Amino acid sequence: MPAFKGTRDPDLYLDWERKVEVIFDCHNYTEVKKVKLAVVEFSDYAASWWKKFSRDRLDNGELPIATWDEMRRVMRKPFVPSHFQRDLQKRLQNLRQGSMFVDDYFKAMDMAMIQANCNEDEEATMARFLNGLNGEISDVVELQQYVDLDKLVELAVKVEKQNKRKQQTSS
Template sequence: MVGRGRPPPPPQVARDEGIRPRRRNMEDEENMYGKLKFNMPKFKGEDDAEAYLSWALKVDKIFRIHNYSGAKKVAMASLEFEDYANTWWEQVVTLREEKGDPPIDTWEDMKEEMQARFVPTHYKTDLFNKLQKLKQGTKTVEEFFKEMELTMMRANIQESENQTIARFFNGLNYPIKKIVEFQPYSNMVELVHQASKAERQVNEDIKYSKSKQYFASKLATSTPTTSVKPSASSTPSKQPSIQSRMKQTVSSTASSKASTGPSNVTCFKCGTQGHKSFECKNTNDKG
């Protein structure tokens, strides 16, 4: 016995009613995203794996918001090839036609073909080596974190957050690491924020130290210095030369001889000058 109420719709009607809302939503999304303006990026086929990976990432973002078919995606991407990339792609298409291979008609197959050509086999090994040696150095905390994160994504490294935290922490400069070590953080984003905060503190300390040294040097150069007169004991006495001493000796000897010469001698017996008393020849007494 069928219960009261409206009888269930036929299966075909139920399927149609279930499909129509989804189809309408897809059309609405297509109309909305179709109005977005975008420019497909150019690709020249540089000998640089990073250039290709950056280009593929940009094209991926465009294709994610447009419901294009695989063949249209391949056509749109290849239309933006320039220089070597354009010549290489035309050769790939021609060789596949000559061999009777099916054409590349999906974006995933196209990326696989381009990955094999423009990303060398040693690229991932180089990324692993770079990641092991990566340190902050002269980079800011934010630059260091972005480089580490991008390298990990390029190498497709899957590791726990604790391992990533340890990798980042050990690569920080020591003054920043010393401060962050005592700060609370529970995930990678909080650690980056704490490290950036510590970096600002370290930079402020450096500026303060430099300004302190500058003003100290300016103060030292502007303060007048008191001159101390040398004492008599500390002043070296000028000693006469040997020649001057010899001249003094000769002059003193000559003066002494001159003072005791015959013309200056007085006789005590006769009272006349010119001879001494024992040389006196005058026998007359004064008395």
């Protein structure tokens, strides 16, 4: 199990959460055991926060956290600011290829969509990808035939390589 110190960096918290999810997916732990295994790896601020949080629940007559989903929900409040999701959406909407290679741009877009929990149909994702491509690539790609996102990315990479070859031969 990965350790968690209780950082206020939402990316670090979400990364920790994903790693724990992978471990839990590999084992058939009960929900209570999942909670206990996660708590064992708390240190620093996370350990203090959890102790206080648990004590406050008991003092208020509430039951202890009993499931991993419930634990994730309560942990996101202090470790993932409410504006974080909006920031992720904004970052995704403003993402452009710029100086990145097409493949790197696609990976950055895909990661941003995963982090922002963006579930859109493939047509919308293709439009998003095309919109963020540099003009000299998107202008050529839009004139070509493609049926899905994978073919669109392949085509954009191919156009990018052709553009580089043209630049190399002209210089």
